[in-house]
Amino acid sequence: MGGDGRVYTVTSAKGGVGKSTTAANLAAMFGASDRTAVVVDADLATPSLTSHLGSSATPSIHDVLADEADVLDAVVEHAGFDVLPGTPGAAAFAGVDIARLRPAVGTLREEYDVVVVDGGPGLSHDTLLPMELADRVLLATTPDEASVDAAATTAEVADRVDASVQGCVVTKVSDRDELQAVRQGLDVPIAAAIPRDSAVPRSQTLGKPVVLAAPSAPSAKAYWNLAGRQPDVGRE
Template sequence: MGGDGRVYTVTSAKGGVGKSTTAANLGAMFGASNRETVVVDADLATPALTSHLDCSSSPSLHDVLAGETEVDEALVEHVGFDVLPGTPGAAAFAGVDIARLRPVVGTLRERYDVVVVDGGPGLSHDTVVPMQLADRVLLATTPDEASVEAAATTAEVAERVDARVEGCVVVKVTDRDQLDDVRRRLDAPIAAAVPRDDAVPRSQDLGKPVVVAAPSAPAAKAYWALAGRRPETD
C-alpha cells in the first residue's frame, strides 16, 4: 500500500474488531515511510483511537465539527504522525455536525500526504460519511461469524455509496484455517492477518501503536506486511 495523498478509512459495522488499532498502526507505518500523516478519530460516539494513543486534547474533532474551533487548533503530534482526536461523552457527541467532516478531511488532504480515518461502528449517516470521503476503505474484522457478517454488510454499503474497498484486515487470528472461513463469507481480499498478540493491549497501555512499541512482535510484523515494509528491530 502507498500514500500518494490518499484518504484511507478503516471501518466496520461492528465495534471491537480492531478498527482503531489498525488505523493507529497504519498512521505509524505511513509516518515511518516519510509521509506526512494524520490519523482522524471519527468514531464520534466512542473515540477509542484517542484513548489507545493517549492523545486526548481540548479542543478536539468534536469541537471542530461543532463549529467552535479550527482544525489546526485540535491537531496533536504523536510519534511520527499527527492525530486529530475526539472527545468522549454524550455531551460532545450531541453537538457535532457530521456534514462538517467533509471540509475537514479536504483541509487535511491538502496538508498531508496520507489521511487515515478511524470510522465508528454501525451503519448510520455518521459512519457512512467517512467511507464516502475515502479513496480506499479497509474493513476490519475478527474471525468470528458475527464480525465477518458485519464486515460483509459494511462492504455492501460501501459499494452502494461508491466507496472502494481495498481489502480486509483480520485481527486476533489464532488459526490460519480461520482465514479460509473469512474468505468464504466475505467478498473482499484479506489485506492482513494479524495474530492475537498480548503486545497489542500492552502497546495501548503505553499510548503507542504496536509497530512503534514492539515492532518485532507478531502483530506488528503483520501490520508491517500490510504496508509492504519490514519491521524495524527493537
C-alpha cells in the same frame, strides 16, 4: 507539509474488531515511511483511538464538527504522525454535525500526504460519510461469524455509496485455518492477518501503536505486511 492527500478509512459495522488499532498502526507506518500522516478519530460516540494513543485534547474533532474550532488547531503530534482526537462523553455531541467532516478532511488532504480515518461502528450517516470521503476503504474484522457478517454488510453498503473497498484486515487470528471462514463469508481480499498478540494491549497501555512499541512482535510484523500492500507506503 502537503502531498497527494490520500485518504484511507478503516471501518466495519461491528465494534471491537480492531478498527482503531489498525488505523493507528497504519498512520504510524506511513509516518515511518517518510510520509506526513494524520489519523482522525471519527468514532464520535466512543473515541477509542483517542484512548489507545493517549491523545485526548481540547479542541478535538467534536469541537471541529460543532464549528467551534479549526481542524488544524485540533491536531496534536504523536510519535512520527499526528492525531485528530475525540472527546469522550455524551456532552461532546452537542452541536456536532458530521457533514462538517467533509471540509475538515479536505483541509487535511491539503496538509498531509496521508489521512487515515478511524470510522465508528454501525451503519448510519455518521459512519457512511467517512467511507464516502475515502480513496480507499479497509474493512476490519475478527474471524468470528458475527464480525465477518458485519464486515460483509459494510462492504455491500460501501459499494452502494461508491466507496472503494481495497481489502480487509483480519485481527485476533489464533489459527490460520480461521481465514478460510473469512474468505467464505466475505467477498473482499484479505489484506493482512494480524495474530492474536499480547503486545497489542500492552502497546495501547503505553499509548503507542504496536509497530512502534514492539516492532519485533508478531502483530507488528503482520501490520508491516499490510504496509507493503499499500502503494503509498514505503520509500521512493
